Amino acid sequence: MKTLLMGAVGALALIGAAQAAEMKFALIPKGMDNPYFDLSRDGCMAEAKKLGVTCIYKGPATHEPATEVQIMQDFVTQGVDGIAISVADADSVTGVIKQARDANIPVITFDADAPNSARQAYIGTDNKAMGRELGQQLIKAHPKAGTFATQSGGPAAQNLNERLAGLYEVLKGAGWTEVKGSPAFCNDDAALAAQQLTDFYTANPDISAIIPVGGWALFAPKAYQNFVNTVREKRKDMPLVMPDTLPVELQTLKDGYADVLVGQRPYEMGEKAMDALLKLKKGEKVDPVTIVGLDVVTKDNVDKFLK
Template sequence: MNNPFFDQARDGCQKAAKEIGGIECLYIGPADATEQEQVELVQDLITKHVDGIGVSAANAPAMAKILARAKEANIPVVTWDSDLLPADKALRATYIGTVNEQVGVEVAKRAMALKPNGGTFCIQSGGPAAANMNDRIKGMLETLPSDKWKQVDGCPLYNNDDFPLSLSQLTDLLAKYPKIDAVLDAGGAPQMVTQAYRGLMSKYSDRLKNNDLVMLFVETLPMQMDLLREGLSHGQVGQRPFEMGYQAVYVLNDLTAGKSVEDPITIGLDICTTETAETCRKQ
């Protein structure tokens, strides 16, 4: 809940509920990115027999075990942002969001454009059991030519969506590998502690300016776009969380009315560079 990405999804959810009328968007989640607490909150919703559940699964296998109970209780479920594993997809009606492998592909393509000769890199990610993050990593690794790009020892790094930890990991990484060519983030955690990230990156301003060190992230939240404009990032691959939350409510409303829905419901991406920062985001 301390992530501005989810704040935008909340706003979309509430707007849709207001438009439909007669329904309520309950926006709940763990205060921090705690997988077990998220599972417990969903279990509580099932016990209360809410009319529908939309969830971004932090731990896909653990969430599937709980959503099996929702299916038994005939509570419609949609996933958004982060889906269940393929074997468990029958537990939800649809997935609403981006094709996460494509997110990783776009990050890798930006790295390749800036570093055509390749180099050394590290991937930073959130939770190791988050299906969306793992799909993004897969997209990166399958796109980067293995004869040109080599991941340094100890990577990927997993921060479990702990923002201060992610920055600490990044600090240690850049100190350990002072000549590393690129950091590819499957999320945007270090940028969420914006002033601290800004302070860290200021130490590498020359390398950043010359594309000697390339920093790439996912999401295009306002503070991230500021960092991009300042030259403290070389690219942001943005999802559209407002649209995810908005669509989730309409889809759940259709499901409770007995209507069928498409699966998946794909939402596009915003690919932002320093040059396109003012025009790249969907309004």
């Protein structure tokens, strides 16, 4: 009898493992050309391997909300076991998220939320807190109130709008003034982002700071370095406070082209997305909001992050 029971338990375990191995979860970034999301992909793939499930990483080739919606629609049609999406336009995804939930497909958001949708959880940064941190780091480097410009990705991105709100709260609360034409929107295009920083400086040569809420320009290293060199030929007093801590950005700081980085943890978002989707698929509960931390990097601790 004991042998039979052990055999039955073993068989059930094998069935459970086989079922898990058949599960396919989709991770949808805002744009496949954004290196930031490569880390979310890597975290997703690594955690999926540990869990014995499959992570399918697919999004628009570049930032395009309508294409993102279509890709999610395709995953719903295919009947994947769960979807995690970084939302480019919160309003545009509401309908397709409801379709997925009506089809009993678990849906969570990561990195960028759609809080008024039927999504079951959000995993990512406290974006308003990140905006505040960017502002506080700028004031630490430049205590006297001055003029500033900022830059965002897409105007409909919930996460970026929250960052802008946090940044404005700190800077405008401290007496800083935003210049005309700010914020600029680069649609997650690195080359355009670097050009917009240069344009802000050209139009406002006495500006106190240019502080984006995303690190897009740093993914066009040569163009970004040209911008910094142009500024520093005439100005030594403009602090360069930039978002995110990907390897290329860390090296940029180490090379002297940034003073402070305020970084997110996209790899951890990818890991936690797989954990949450598997739990939801099994009928288990997950926290409705999971906040991953921020990292503040300067020349004093950059080597630690580059290891």
